[in-house]
Amino acid sequence: MVSLIESTTGMxxxxxFLQSMLHGMGLLQGxxxxxxxxxxxxxxxxxxVAVLLAESIQMGAAFANAYEWLIPGFGNFPNLNIIHWQDMVQLTLxxxxxxxxxxHFARTIYNLHMRDIYLPIFIFLLALLSxxxxxxxxxxxxxxxxxSKLGEASTSVxxxxxAAVALTADIAITVGIFWRLNASRTGVQATNKIxxxxxxxxxxxxxxTMLTAALSVILFLSKPGTFYFMVPLLLSNKFYMNSMLAMLNTREFAVGQAHGTRVVNSDSMPMFATSSVNRFGVSGVNVSTVKETSGDIVSLDGKMTGF
Known part of the structure; x- marks a missing residue:
């Protein structure tokens, strides 16, 4: 019984616990x-706002479920096998x-190259299917x-x-961002550094995100009757939240690194910043200007329109 509890409720x-730490990081980034x-x-x-709100409610439901197990249900072992509504709320969110x-990432890829809509649509459909x-x-x-009934054929499918569709979407997002950003290279060294x-x-x-999706499938298939697969599954959305916020928050840092300067707000971001940087969300930059930086004159042609 003890080993069964460790491999299910324990996991x-x-x-x-790990979700709580990642959620705290996400709130700070937000x-x-x-x-x-x-x-x-x-x-x-x-x-x-939508992501932070959904993640915060999800964490509230997760703690409410743990409270149901450990306080009202203390010593009630059959209760550990019951699927409570709090469990389903947190998974839905x-x-x-x-x-x-x-x-969001599908839209980012689209904004990097608006003439090609097929990859963003493909990612959107994968996200919808997932x-x-x-x-x-x-x-x-x-x-x-x-x-105890989660291993039945219907839920297994x-x-x-x-998990498989989420993994495919992750691969498509990573390849798409790499492809679109790489295609945006110019002859300007500072731009290429960004x-x-x-x-x-x-x-x-x-x-x-790809590792958590792949690990969830592997553990679900290799460790039936346990909740080992739930650990990467429960962490996947926190990695998504933190990865999105990290990419949004490091835009100015990228510009500062390229010029060896410290950029502290979007008002001080150099005008040369390419459309690739702005399409990750910077809208406080005047994009219709031409600015000379590091001896290079870069025309932006008004392409930095943001999201």
């Missing part, structure tokens, strides 16, 4: 975003938050009512489908 609590990028347009701000972030599979998983689990930084950041974010 859920481990996931909750606070810094609104301090540093107050002039971003409301499309980007709205996306950030987790999938919803992931969907928002994936759509969210739908997640909702299907929640509905089936609610009908089953017990965690939705679990594997959701693009290199953004490309490395995009690859790093993709590694974490």
């Amino acid at each position: 859920w609590l481990v996931g909750l 606070f810094l975003y609104f301090v540093w990028y107050s002039k971003d347009n409301w499309t980007v701000k709205g996306t950030v 987790q999938y919803f938050s992931t969907f928002i972030v994936q759509v 969210f739908g599979a997640g909702l299907g998983q929640v509905i089936l689990a609610t009908r089953l009512g017990e965690y 939705t679990t594997i489908l959701q 693009l290199n930084f953004l490309i490395i950041t995009a690859i790093n974010r993709g590694v974490f």
Whole structure:
């Protein structure tokens, strides 16, 4: 019995603990975003608010579920097998938050090269399918009512489908951002330094989200009857939130690194910054200007329109 609890409820609590730390990091990044990028347009701000709100409610539901297990249900071992409504609320919001972030990156890729809409649409459809599979998983689990029944064929299909589609979307997002940013290179060294930084950041974010999706599938198939797969699953949305906020918050740092200067707000961002940087959300930059930097004159042709 003890080993069974450790591999099920115990893994859920481990996931909750790690979620809490990542959520705290995300809240800090969200606070810094609104301090540093107050002039971003409301499309980007709205996306950030929606993600932070969904993630915070999700964490509240997760703690409410743990409270139900440990306080009213203290010593009630059969209760540990019951699927409570709090469990399903947190999973629903987790999938919803992931969907928002994936759509955000699809829009980013589209804005980097508006003449090509096929890849963004493909990513959007993958995100929609992943969210739908997640909702299907929640509905089936609610009908089953017990965690011991989650290994049934119906829930297995939705679990594997959701993780597999999420992994495919992660790969498409990472490849798409790398491809679009790499294609934006110019003959200006400072601009290329910014693009290199953004490309490395995009690859790093993709590694974490892809690993959690792949690990969730592997553990679900290799460790049936346990919740080991829940640890990477519960962390995946936190990695999404933090990766999105990290890419938004490091834009000015990238510009400062390229010029060996410290940029503290969007008002001081050099006008030379390429459309690639601005399309990650900077809207407080006058994009119709031509500025001389480091001996190079760069015409922006009014392409920095933001999101």
